[in-house]
Amino acid sequence: MTYDVPVAPGESADIEERIEGAEKGWPMWEVFVRARRGISHVHIGSLHAPDARSALQNARDVYTRRGEGVSVWVVPSSEISAFEPEAAAEYVEANEKVYRLATTYDIPDEVGQM
Amino acid sequence: MSEVIPSTPQGMPVVAMEPRLRLIVSHADDNMVLAQRLGEWISNAPDLEIDIALGNIALDHLGVARALYTHAGALEGQGQREDEFAMRRTEREFLNLLLVEQPNGDFASTIVRQYLFDVYQRLLWGELATGSDDEVLAGIAAKAAKEAAYHHEFSSSWMLRLGDGTEESHARTQRAIDSLWRFTAELSEPYGEAWQRDVDVVFAEAGLRVPDDPYQRSGGREGYHTEHLGFLLAEMQWMDRAYPGMAW
Numbered sequence: 001m002t003y004d005v006p007v008a009p010g011e012s013a014d015i016e017e018r019i020e021g022a023e024k025g026w027p028m029w030e031v032f033v034r035a036r037r038g039i040s041h042v043h044i045g046s047l048h049a050p051d052a053r054s055a056l057q058n059a060r061d062v063y064t065r066r067g068e069g070v071s072v073w074v075v076p077s078s079e080i081s082a083f084e085p086e087a088a089a090e091y092v093e094a095n096e097k098v099y100r101l102a103t104t105y106d107i108p109d110e111v112g113q114m
Numbered sequence: 115m116s117e118v119i120p121s122t123p124q125g126m127p128v129v130a131m132e133p134r135l136r137l138i139v140s141h142a143d144d145n146m147v148l149a150q151r152l153g154e155w156i157s158n159a160p161d162l163e164i165d166i167a168l169g170n171i172a173l174d175h176l177g178v179a180r181a182l183y184t185h186a187g188a189l190e191g192q193g194q195r196e197d198e199f200a201m202r203r204t205e206r207e208f209l210n211l212l213l214v215e216q217p218n219g220d221f222a223s224t225i226v227r228q229y230l231f232d233v234y235q236r237l238l239w240g241e242l243a244t245g246s247d248d249e250v251l252a253g254i255a256a257k258a259a260k261e262a263a264y265h266h267e268f269s270s271s272w273m274l275r276l277g278d279g280t281e282e283s284h285a286r287t288q289r290a291i292d293s294l295w296r297f298t299a300e301l302s303e304p305y306g307e308a309w310q311r312d313v314d315v316v317f318a319e320a321g322l323r324v325p326d327d328p329y330q331r332s333g334g335r336e337g338y339h340t341e342h343l344g345f346l347l348a349e350m351q352w353m354d355r356a357y358p359g360m361a362w
Contacts, residue, residue: 026161047163053271058163060264061170 028077029055031062033069039113041073049074135189136209138251139199140335141238142182143210146200147343148231149175150350151218160221167268171228174261181254188250201354205337205344212334213297215343222276222286226294229269233312234301235262270316277320284321291317292325299330 026048032041044063049055055074064072083090131139152172159165183196213231218224239262242255276283302309317323333339354360 048161049163050275054275057268057271058167061167062163065170 026050029059029074030077030080031055031059032073032075033059033063034071035069037070041071044068046077134248135186138182138186138189140209142179142186142199143208144214144231144235145175145182146179147208147210147346148214148228149173149179150346151214151216152224152228154218155224164221168224171265171268174258174265178254178258178261181257182251185250185254197354201351205339205347207337208339208343208347209335209337210339210343211297211300212331212340213294213301215334215340215346216294216297217342219290219293220286222283223290223294225269225272225276226287226290228265229273229316230294230298230301230313232262232266232269233309234305236266236312237305237308238262273316273322274320277317277322287320288322291322292327295325295327296329296331300332300334 027050028046029049029052030046031044033044034041047055047058047062049058052074056072059072059074063069149172152168152175155168155172156165159168179200180196183199186199187194187196211231211234213227216223216227218227236259239255239259243252243259246252246255273287276287278284313324331340
């Protein structure tokens, strides 16, 4: 049994090509929100958008509808560099060196965010 | 237009509404009907993010409609609540602009409808927020003005993206303009040049053009609608009409 898949003007008739196009979709963006003045932007998730202006609009709709932030950054995910998981040991290895961990310090509540 | 019979006991005849009440109900109806249309996109939008964006815009419009219906009920003083305005009036009693009741069509069509209406609402709420002697209405307008500014940013940026995008997106956007333009006299009339100026700037930048055909339809504000509103109301109102006063 075969089906005739409707083809929109300008669209490829090759179904494999169309599926590939649909999966590619819009590029991915990482979203960083600063909850209030004086603290850093924090990564809160990602989204798809065709360009930066649209990415900011989508970030507003997806992540900051309830007044979560005073400032929003969007960054193309492809612009982010990361180390390979196998190389993690070279970059992240502090756990056995307790002197590097500030766990023995008591921070008074009045200090607030550090 | 002089004889309008109310079709439900609670429904006020259109002509009997005093002008101030009529104005509030008209704007409430614009927002109610457009919220219902945008809600039809939920789970059907081109992308998850656009689905959420259109849903949020729909909720903004719904919020404005609710506040205005509630205010209208208080002014009228006959105990009508928001649900009675939204759910118990017939097509002939709705006073919304013809543009907002037009079907969603494709995404370009939804964006064109939204943009033309957003330009109108920005001007409207800006005026009512500062120029209305009705404090409640001015308060609703001030909140709605902020939302309308964002809606305008969303829809105008999509006008540019689609109009100046691919051959296909341009063709679809121009087609939507050609088919919806006949409903714009109702929007441009109150704000004349200011409305036209915004449209001219965005169209020029997006490479879109105003149709040559001068034909215009109006009548929404008098309750004369296109064939689409009845179907929209039937879907929106059937549950409340089948189970009057239901709550959940």
